[in-house]
Amino acid sequence: MDLEALGISMEHQLLHVALAFLLGYGLGTLDNIVRLIRRSGTSFERAEEERPTSFVSNVVKEQKQVTRRKVEIDEKKYVTDVSTENLKSGAQPLGVVSQTNDDISSATNKLAQLKKLKG
Amino acid sequence: MAKGLDVGTSFIVLSNEGDSGTVEYKDFRDAFYVIKPTTPIASKMIEKGLAGKTFVKDTDGSYIILGKDAIEKAVERNDSAKRPMYRGVVSSKEKDARRVLSYILKEVAGKASKKGEKLVFCVPAQPVDQEDDDFDVGYHEDVVKKILEECGYDSRAINEAEALCYSELADDDYTGVALSWGAGMVNVCVMLSGEPVVKFSTTKSGDWVDRMAAVATGESDSVVQAEKEQGDFIVAKPNENQVLAAVATYYDRLIDYTTKQLAAAMEGHKALPNFKDPLPVVVAGGTTKAKGFVAHFEKKLSENGFPLPVKQVRHAADPLHAVARGCLIASQIL
Numbered sequence: 025m026d027l028e029a030l031g032i033s034m035e036h037q038l039l040h041v042a043l044a045f046l047l048g049y050g051l052g053t054l055d056n057i058v059r060l061i062r063r064s065g066t067s068f069e070r071a072e073e074e075r076p077t078s079f080v081s082n083v084v085k086e087q088k089q090v091t092r093r094k095v096e097i098d099e100k101k102y103v104t105d106v107s108t109e110n111l112k113s114g115a116q117p118l119g120v121v122s123q124t125n126d127d128i129s130s131a132t133n134k135l136a137q138l139k140k141l142k143g
Numbered sequence: 144m145a146k147g148l149d150v151g152t153s154f155i156v157l158s159n160e161g162d163s164g165t166v167e168y169k170d171f172r173d174a175f176y177v178i179k180p181t182t183p184i185a186s187k188m189i190e191k192g193l194a195g196k197t198f199v200k201d202t203d204g205s206y207i208i209l210g211k212d213a214i215e216k217a218v219e220r221n222d223s224a225k226r227p228m229y230r231g232v233v234s235s236k237e238k239d240a241r242r243v244l245s246y247i248l249k250e251v252a253g254k255a256s257k258k259g260e261k262l263v264f265c266v267p268a269q270p271v272d273q274e275d276d277d278f279d280v281g282y283h284e285d286v287v288k289k290i291l292e293e294c295g296y297d298s299r300a301i302n303e304a305e306a307l308c309y310s311e312l313a314d315d316d317y318t319g320v321a322l323s324w325g326a327g328m329v330n331v332c333v334m335l336s337g338e339p340v341v342k343f344s345t346t347k348s349g350d351w352v353d354r355m356a357a358v359a360t361g362e363s364d365s366v367v368q369a370e371k372e373q374g375d376f377i378v379a380k381p382n383e384n385q386v387l388a389a390v391a392t393y394y395d396r397l398i399d400y401t402t403k404q405l406a407a408a409m410e411g412h413k414a415l416p417n418f419k420d421p422l423p424v425v426v427a428g429g430t431t432k433a434k435g436f437v438a439h440f441e442k443k444l445s446e447n448g449f450p451l452p453v454k455q456v457r458h459a460a461d462p463l464h465a466v467a468r469g470c471l472i473a474s475q476i477l
Contacts, residue, residue, distance in 0.1 A: 117197075117250070118171050118197060118209065118210065118247060118250040118251055119157070119169040119170060119171040119250070119251050120169070120170050120171070121167060121168070121169050122167070122168050122170070123161050123165050123166070123167045123168075124165065124166055124168070124461065124464075125164060125165055126164070126165060126166040126468070127164040128160070128166060128468070128471065128472055128475075130313070131309075131310075131313035131472055132472050132475045132476060134313055134316075134317070135309060135313070135317060135337050135472060135476055136475075136476040138316070138317055138336050138337035138338075139337055139476060141336075142336070142337065142338055
């Protein structure tokens with residue numbers, strides 16, 4: 025469109041462009057100032073949380089957390105008292121007893137010597 | 144006085160020194176079967192029927208039948224008995240497992256003769272054919288330790304196949320290979336001059352044979368187990384009895400599988416020393432009692448490329464008590 029034909033001179037056109045640029049710059053600066061004011065007084069972690077991160081880095085973070093949780097479960101394993109007080113025995117004793125002629129003292133002495141040599 | 148204890152999937156065996164040159168064993172079948180009566184009359188009838196059997200009564204009124212009586216009762220009802228242990232460790236499949244195992248261990252081991260009496264019990268090694276996440280020896284060890292502590296023992300755990308080495312390799316300067324074929328697992332230990340250098344396990348053994356034969360014939364595991372233990376069959380040979388024929392076939396597959404795993408696990412193992420002389424290989428455990436087992440195992444060991452020189456393959460003198468005997472020997476010196 026020929027703007028000069030509409031009565032708008034070249035100087036006016038340049039002035040409009042310059043004003044639009046200055047307005048944009050001004051708004052940008054104002055936005056930065058507002059953000060700085062908001063961040064002041066909050067912790068570093070909060071600022072870290074607010075910082076935009078990529079989708080890929082979020083996935084990696086989640087995977088790391090899953091692995092850590094698994095280790096925690098393993099560490100929580102413990103043995104509590106195993107109560108058998110409520111079980112009332114029947115008449116029969118448990119186990120069949122047998123006896124064999126077997127002198128284990130020579131085997132024990134030999135093994136003890138070997139262990140002693142190994143220190 | 145110290146004691147040894149074989150905490151097995153199928154049997155719990157306590158060993159202690161008797162009078163002048165004897166060893167005393169106390170065996171108990173590691174199984175239970177729960178019957179829950181629906182009415183007070185049924186409860187009385189069940190209790191009458193259990194006369195002479197080994198059982199305990201629970202607070203909810205149910206009867207927990209223990210040991211071989213549990214298997215007999217399960218077979219009678221065309222059902223399978225439960226086990227407090229599965230594949231060498233306390234079972235996570237059975238909710239009563241820890242309580243029942245605790246009761247059996249307390250009854251079989253009894254109270255320590257004095258506070259802090261030494262007791263060595265056996266635990267399985269980490270399997271080479273199963274992921275670490277699916278197998279936990281540490282928890283099992285802690286459970287057994289806690290139970291024995293309550294009985295007043297100062298207990299210590301050693302590997303099952305290591306115990307077998309202590310029992311059977313005295314005449315070989317404690318150098319050789321031992322395989323403990325239990326119900327749940329096969330434990331392997333290579334020993335050099337009394338020191339275990341390689342220890343591992345595989346997760347298929349007697350129970351696997353029972354399970355597969357049960358699937359093949361449509362019988363329950365307990366029925367197959369009972370037939371297997373009483374029946375007359377030879378490993379890898381045909382049999383007229385359908386159940387025993389399946390058992391013989393799966394024995395062949397089990398031995399083939401285990402010898403292949405053995406060869407694969409030992410080939411190029413960093414901890415394995417260069418043995419100058421051929422080694423004795425000792426096998427023990429209830430699974431090895433089948434006819435033709437040792438000969439078939441020796442054949443498969445050679446066929447599947449076992450990487451160590453073998454002097455002989457031999458059966459333990461007392462296959463069911465050898466591990467408990469090894470634990471007893473260990474309890475005297477460890």
